[in-house]
Amino acid sequence: GESVGLHLPTLSVQEGDNSIINCAYSNSASDYFIWYKQESGKGPQFIIDIRSNMDKRQGQRVTVLLNKTVKHLSLQIAATQPGDSAVYFCAEIPNAGGTSYGKLTFGQGTILTVHP
């Protein structure tokens, strides 16, 4: 199940299940969003991105949903595997397109644990 408190939110699933990781963002000017996966001892790894003119984008086994009305982002992982166990961060960029770089602000992260 999922818990939110003083610690990072956690999600525990069985191998083969679908996982949904949620993220709330606060900046209404954010128009570009990225999901990153970070395994222990490694840097964040890009999973998928979405622009604010879209509400859904699909990748390989992953889908990102964006609800701008309630400023909510979710990452769905199909057929979750033990190798998916990691910390997942959403990140937002406000006013993307106005500069040649992206000023990323990361969310707090969710720990995903996949049990065989």
Add this chain to the structure above:
Amino acid sequence: DTEVTQTPKHLVMGMTNKKSLKCEQHMGHRAMYWYKQKAKKPPELMFVYSYEKLSINESVPSRFSPECPNSSLLNLHLHALQPEDSALYLCASSQDFGQTYEQYFGPGTRLTVT
């Protein structure tokens, strides 16, 4: 080559030491970034270089001094650090045009200040 490399992997330094962290990418990216990450926290942006010029300094103390000698290299010079500066320091890079803002991260340097 889609890799960002960072050296050293681990660094232990005293509060009076001077050391440098190095980052390198050969993807032709013209934006490079330094982040600081404490345990169980998300990365926090420190500096952004765009076309080898400092574009963002997120009010980082002057004991951290970034340098971008060329488009492939990014350094972070450290001097008179405090124990609370112990963290994972991540370097990232991204393309310079607005099709994507994907940032490629290196593995980080684990810094311990004693």
